[in-house]
Amino acid sequence: MAPSSDDDHKCGWREHALQLAARVADVEAQLATLRRTAFGKKSEKAKKLPPVPKPPPTPEAVDEKRRTRAAAREATIETEIEHTPVPDADKVCSLCGGTDFRPVGTGKSCDVIEFVGAHFRRRRMVRETLACRCGGCVVTAPAPPRWSPKTRFASSFVAYLAVSKCLGSMPFYRLESMAKCATAPIARSTMNELFHRAAAKLCRLSEPLFEVIRGDAIVLADETTLKLTTQSSKAFIWTFLGHGLTGYRFALGRGGSVATDALKDSKGVLVCDDYAGYNALFAKGHRRRAGCLAHARRKYFDAGNVPEACDALELIGFIYAVEHEAERRGVLGSAEHLELRRTFSKPAYYALLQLARRVGKLHAPKTLLGRAARYTTSNSRALRAFLDDVRIPPDNNRSENAIRIVALGRKNWLFVQSEDAGKNVAIVYSLIASCERASVNPISYLTDVLDRIDGVDDADLRELLPDRWKPPAKPARPVDFDVE
16 A cells, blocks of 8 residues: 555644644744743844934034034144245246245145153252351252142142043053053052042032032933942942033932932922932922933833834934934024924824823733833823923933943942042042033143142132133143152
8 A cells, every 4th residue: 555645644633733833833923022022132232223313414514513623623732833844946936947935925734633642751859958158057949839748749640540540441450551661660559549649639629519510400310330349239329410510429329318418409400210219309399300211212122123112212213303403403402492392292202102001001011011111101291391491301311421431430440449439439530521521631620620729718619610620821741740
């Protein structure tokens, strides 16, 4: 008997097996969707972000940006003028053959940007010593002023350490290696002691800096962890962004007292996420909360490639497109900007809110899509604050960007060893970040302030903050250190 083929074999069991296979495939597809929705990856690094519509810049805007950068470069970069004469071989007229030439104007100029590497320099001051001929008196020239008693390292060197550690996220063991290569071996323990000695002196500027931030109507806030070796739980660094200054606060915990102590009874708006640690500040009634649309967007992105999440991302992208359009027109912060928000952003936001309410009824609250919907609905009042006040940004991204330098430092120098060390790092971060916002060279600023701060009364410390600081008449010396 010849064996029967699969096509010839038709029975009830075969039909039943095909139905089971189809049902299994359907269940596996549904399971994959549930896994992607409820347990999808929370990192945007592994996925491609959906495009946010942004109009291309106009040629006029590009030219204006180039002119602005060139003007800033001309105003800040050290310039050395070098005159180049015409070679004698070229001083022959191609028309008449004459050699009698006269100057035309001031000449043509061209710029070449050079890099001058930082270096260490010892300045040895020999103080004159005189003795009276009677032998009863000897006088010596006074010692030069120092930023700290009995130190041979100049303030410029300490400023270099502070900027390298806090802005460049360089641990001291790397700076030790670099100094050794520069033929100036300096122990990392010495660098650490100098850094904290200078930071303790600069702590006098912390309260004046936060006093300025309290006076701003719009403040942005965020926080991140920092390892403290003397306690098992993590410590925190908080950042508060005002109109022109940035302040950092170190705290042993994440309690609401940090924001309350930093902003006290100041009035205005605080832009932050939905962390409950800010509730104690809002309970006072002096500041109201403004939400972060970027946090809401991030939760929809984490929900995966599902229709509801894609629709929410498209609506949020449209809101940001309105902000880009206001920037393109050059009307940021104006009445026209507010009108753009009310005309275009407001309908998009309420469409997003309606979508979130529908999604919240259809998905469990612990799924990623359910969490995204709940975040939008529970923070709807705070998220819409930017629609009524053009000064309020739609997100808290500037504060998150300000906290990045702490995160980079945390990955490089890893930890702080005491609460005082954490406070020292916070004040140096505050001054350097404020220097960046004020377009001030942080090394020149810290060099000058360390030399002057001891002679300034508490009432006049406001003039030493980066937004009001005036550079000394004589340029600061290059990075060096002094030896008696």
